[in-house]
Each structure stands twice: as structure tokens, then as C-alpha cells.
Amino acid sequence: MVHKKKILVLLKGYPRLSETFIAQELLGLERAGYHLELVAMRRPTDKKRHPVHDEIKAKVWYLPEYLHDEPLRVGKAFLSCIRKPGFFRALSAFLKDLKRDFSPNRFRRFGQAAVLVAEWPQDAEWLHVHFIHTPASVARYASMIGATPWTVSAHAKDIWTSESWELEEKLQHAEWAVTCTRVGFERLTELSRGRNNVHLSYHGLDLDRFPHFEAVRSLRDGSDAADPVRLLSVGRAVKKKGYDVLLQALARLPADLSWHFTHIGGGDELQRLIALAAELGLEGRITWKGALDQREVLEHYRSSDVFALACRVTADGDRDGLPNVMVEAASQCLPVVSTRVSGIVELFESETNSLLVSSEDAMQLAHALERMFREPALRQKLALAAETKVRSDFDHHNSIRDLDRLFTLSKA
Incomplete structure (x- = not known):
């Protein structure tokens, strides 16, 4: 039997009503035999959740959304990480990024990466991240600190609102990236500079949840004010x-x-x-x-x-x-x-x-x-x-x- 990796999946927020495609993917990977653990950068804000969220078995935990909210947790993480061989490599990458993007957000991502590494589950072998903008920044720093391989799913806003230099450096460091449209695939492939590590894969639907609608559709044509x-x-x-x-x-x-x-x-x-x-x-x-x-x-x-x-x-x-x-x-x-x-x-x-x-x-x-x-x-x-x-x-x-x-x- 082929060994299936335990994958830690990093998400910007979870669960989210607007990201059914991610929940569907998580459930699909579990059904394919993968053991997942989910870690999110934000707690849920939606008051509802989809049925698919209740079918996913993976444990979920949360990074500190703002570092000042959990100073002891963050401080403990840095004390743990500073002893790791990859810490100063990650710090160098962070400082280089900070010169080009000096923002509180950048500090937050490095702190979240430290917490992620410090609290990393011992049996997880891989880090996979959804979205190539801020979540991938956390993943990249964490991968350097913890010497853990990582991969990324890129989608839409994260591709088109990110600076080219940042996408290029993430694609040089990630094992591979997957994206869900040809136009996104072409942009990321160009920025991968010959690594050929970008793959196109449409999300698709769980058609069991969207079976064919058997009923005959209405012939309304806008002529009846009582039946618009x-x-x-x-x-x-x-x-x-x-x-x-x-x-x-x-x-x-x-x-x-x-x-x-x-x-x-x-x-x-x-x-x-x-x-x-x-x-x-x-x-x-x-x-x-x-x-x-x-x-x-x-x-x-x-x-x-x-x-x-x-x-x-x-x-x-x-x-x-x-x-x-x-x-x-x-x-x-x-x-x-x-x-x-x-x-x-x-x-x-x-x-x-x-x-x-x-x-x-x-x-x-x-x-x-x-x-x-x-x-x-x-x-x-x-x-x-x-x-x-x-x-x-x-x-x-x-x-x-x-x-x-x-x-x-x-x-x-």
C-alpha cells in the first residue's frame, strides 16, 4: 500500500462560506486516504457553514491573527525557533522582503510562521497552503525555519494582486504550485523562470452534491407581471x-x-x-x-x-x-x-x-x-x-x- 503523507494545510481563514472549493478539496483528499490537519490564520466570521465542513474530519487550530493578542505564545515560539538551523536563513529572507514591503502585515507573517513551526505536529510531513499571497509568505518562512517542504494552491486575487518579485521568489522556493485557470497558470509559469513546477487543475464540482435537475424549467418570458x-x-x-x-x-x-x-x-x-x-x-x-x-x-x-x-x-x-x-x-x-x-x-x-x-x-x-x-x-x-x-x-x-x-x- 502506498504511504500517504500527513499534510498540514495552511488556510487564510476556515471555515468560509465563499470557499466551498477548498472545503470540497479537503474532503476529497481525506477520502483519497490523506490524513490532514488544518491551521488557519483567521477564525471564522461567517454565521453559517456548509454541510461539507461538517464532513471533514481534520483537526483545526488557529495561529494568532495579531501578534500582540498572544504575546506569550509568540515569544515562546521565537525562543523555540531561534535554535533551529534554518531560523537565520528565514530571518534574512524576511528582512529582504521587509525592505520591499515595510508593513505590519509583513511582521505578522514572520511571527505566524514562528508559531506554526513551534507548534508543528510531529507526524506531519508536508505543508500545503491555499493562496499564494499572505498565506504563502507564512509558509515560505516556516519552511525555511523548520526545513519542511511546502506546496501551494493559487487561485485568483492572490495571483493578480501580488508583486511579481514576490510570486517569483515563492515559486523558486515551493516544491510545486497548482492553479485553477489557464490564465493564472500562464502567469505563474512565466514567473517560475523555467522550473516547470506550476500545474493547471480545475477545481470542478462534487457532482454528487449537484445532481442533474430533472424538472422541466419554466418558460417565463417576462410578459406576465404576476410571474416575472x-x-x-x-x-x-x-x-x-x-x-x-x-x-x-x-x-x-x-x-x-x-x-x-x-x-x-x-x-x-x-x-x-x-x-x-x-x-x-x-x-x-x-x-x-x-x-x-x-x-x-x-x-x-x-x-x-x-x-x-x-x-x-x-x-x-x-x-x-x-x-x-x-x-x-x-x-x-x-x-x-x-x-x-x-x-x-x-x-x-x-x-x-x-x-x-x-x-x-x-x-x-x-x-x-x-x-x-x-x-x-x-x-x-x-x-x-x-x-x-x-x-x-x-x-x-x-x-x-x-x-x-x-x-x-x-x-x-
């Missing part, structure tokens, strides 16, 4: 999701078109969006549901007619990869309207299995929504093509096999 077309979006209210553009598009729809929009998700921008909807005269046609768990979201996919996200690239470079909620919607034969940003085009093709428009263009988005609202036959055709692609190419078992192969081939 049901538009759904799921996502945090943050700038990169483009909800302000979506609201502007809805305000441009013809007056004779009957629709109702439901938004699921929390986020810092939520109150501002609610105010914008009122300013645009839309408040009576929108339901803001807040955060829901996966089972509740699934019911909304099944009772809606169209799914929309107006993803954009923000001023600081932040963007989505391929939003998992769009894959979930497609798995339920729910047609998608979105933008041609980042990894979205790796699953969705306009006029073939979706309608895609330019980001920031509310008028284009309004036209695409109107077409979807008025043409039930178009919705059915595009949605069936998208579901077929999801079920053939985006099964999460594929990504678990990729990770299993990489961990198996890696030297402890």
Missing part, C-alpha cells in the same frame, strides 16, 4: 463581482419586461448596493438574501431562470478566476450571463453555452439579459450545452487525482 422572470446571482458584494454594473444594466431593461432579481451573499459593498438599487428605482424588484448555505443555494439555482455575474478587473488588478458559483449554476442547467474576464472563458463561450459581454458595459449586459429573459428556448439551448461541459470536464474527482499524483511524486 427570476434572475439569480450568488457572490460576495465586492468590487470585482461588478454588482453595480449589474444593477445599472437592470435599470436599462425595457419597462414592459417583468423580472425579479435575487442576490445571495454578504460582503462589504452590500449596503452601498442596496442604496444604489433604491437610487435606480429597483428596490421593489430585488431580494437581498444574505449568506446562505450550499443546500439553500442549490434550491435557488433550481427555482431561477437566469444566472448573472458582471465580473471585472479592479484598479488593483483583483479579479475572479472561474467563479465556482457559475459552474454550480451551469450544473443545474441554469443559463449564465457574464463577462469575458479571466478564467470565465475557459468554460463559457458566448452564443454556444452562455451569453458573455465586455466588462463594465451596462448596456451590453442589459441587451444580453433581455435576450435571456424573452427567449426561453435560447435559455434551454445554452444551459444544456453548459451543463454537458461541466459534467464532462469539471468533475472535482479530476482535481483530486491531480493533487494525489503531485503529493505522491513529491519527496518528503
Whole structure:
């Protein structure tokens, strides 16, 4: 029997409603025979949790989010780590980084790395980290101090808002990196400077949780005010999701078109969006549901007619990869309207299995929504093509096999 490593998995926060793809991966690795232990840099803030979180057996513990909150723990960690042969190598790397990024955040990451090494479980053989920005900084310093190999899963914001020099140095030090979109893979591959240690693996879905929706979908076409077309979006209210553009598009729809929009998700921008909807005269046609768990979201996919996200690239470079909620919607034969940003085009093709428009263009988005609202036959055709692609190419078992192969081939 092949020996499966015990892996310590470092996370920015756990559990998080917006990171079902990570929870799904953790459960998949446990089912593949890996013994995991989870350590997070932040405690949970969500009031709900998904069913998948309760199925994961791994022990969870937390690093000090702010070093001054637990000074004795941090001090004890440094006393332990300073005796390790790799401490001064890590300190040198930290000081080099500090010259280029002098911030409290940088000090915090080095302190968290010391605590991680000092409290490292004796039987853990490997460190795997999600996100190549701040969590990977902790992992890199910890790996140097403790002489432990490490690997990283990079996703979206962490790739596009990080400085090139920092990504390059992390990719030189990590055993390997895996990422979930081709556009992200190409950027990281370029920055790996010939190491060829970056791998592409789409997250996919646990299709057992998203079985084919057997019911016949509604033929609503927006002509009946008593039975409006049901538009759904799921996502945090943050700038990169483009909800302000979506609201502007809805305000441009013809007056004779009957629709109702439901938004699921929390986020810092939520109150501002609610105010914008009122300013645009839309408040009576929108339901803001807040955060829901996966089972509740699934019911909304099944009772809606169209799914929309107006993803954009923000001023600081932040963007989505391929939003998992769009894959979930497609798995339920729910047609998608979105933008041609980042990894979205790796699953969705306009006029073939979706309608895609330019980001920031509310008028284009309004036209695409109107077409979807008025043409039930178009919705059915595009949605069936998208579901077929999801079920053939985006099964999460594929990504678990990729990770299993990489961990198996890696030297402890």
C-alpha cells in the first residue's frame, strides 16, 4: 500500500462560506486516504457553514491573527525557533522582503510562521497552503525555519494582486504550485523562470452534491407581471463581482419586461448596493438574501431562470478566476450571463453555452439579459450545452487525482 503523507494545510481563514472549493478539496483528499490537519490564520466570521465542513474530519487550530493578542505564545515560539538551523536563513529572507514591503502585515507573517513551526505536529510531513499571497509568505518562512517542504494552491486575487518579485521568489522556493485557470497558470509559469513546477487543475464540482435537475424549467418570458422572470446571482458584494454594473444594466431593461432579481451573499459593498438599487428605482424588484448555505443555494439555482455575474478587473488588478458559483449554476442547467474576464472563458463561450459581454458595459449586459429573459428556448439551448461541459470536464474527482499524483511524486 502506498504511504500517504500527513499534510498540514495552511488556510487564510476556515471555515468560509465563499470557499466551498477548498472545503470540497479537503474532503476529497481525506477520502483519497490523506490524513490532514488544518491551521488557519483567521477564525471564522461567517454565521453559517456548509454541510461539507461538517464532513471533514481534520483537526483545526488557529495561529494568532495579531501578534500582540498572544504575546506569550509568540515569544515562546521565537525562543523555540531561534535554535533551529534554518531560523537565520528565514530571518534574512524576511528582512529582504521587509525592505520591499515595510508593513505590519509583513511582521505578522514572520511571527505566524514562528508559531506554526513551534507548534508543528510531529507526524506531519508536508505543508500545503491555499493562496499564494499572505498565506504563502507564512509558509515560505516556516519552511525555511523548520526545513519542511511546502506546496501551494493559487487561485485568483492572490495571483493578480501580488508583486511579481514576490510570486517569483515563492515559486523558486515551493516544491510545486497548482492553479485553477489557464490564465493564472500562464502567469505563474512565466514567473517560475523555467522550473516547470506550476500545474493547471480545475477545481470542478462534487457532482454528487449537484445532481442533474430533472424538472422541466419554466418558460417565463417576462410578459406576465404576476410571474416575472427570476434572475439569480450568488457572490460576495465586492468590487470585482461588478454588482453595480449589474444593477445599472437592470435599470436599462425595457419597462414592459417583468423580472425579479435575487442576490445571495454578504460582503462589504452590500449596503452601498442596496442604496444604489433604491437610487435606480429597483428596490421593489430585488431580494437581498444574505449568506446562505450550499443546500439553500442549490434550491435557488433550481427555482431561477437566469444566472448573472458582471465580473471585472479592479484598479488593483483583483479579479475572479472561474467563479465556482457559475459552474454550480451551469450544473443545474441554469443559463449564465457574464463577462469575458479571466478564467470565465475557459468554460463559457458566448452564443454556444452562455451569453458573455465586455466588462463594465451596462448596456451590453442589459441587451444580453433581455435576450435571456424573452427567449426561453435560447435559455434551454445554452444551459444544456453548459451543463454537458461541466459534467464532462469539471468533475472535482479530476482535481483530486491531480493533487494525489503531485503529493505522491513529491519527496518528503
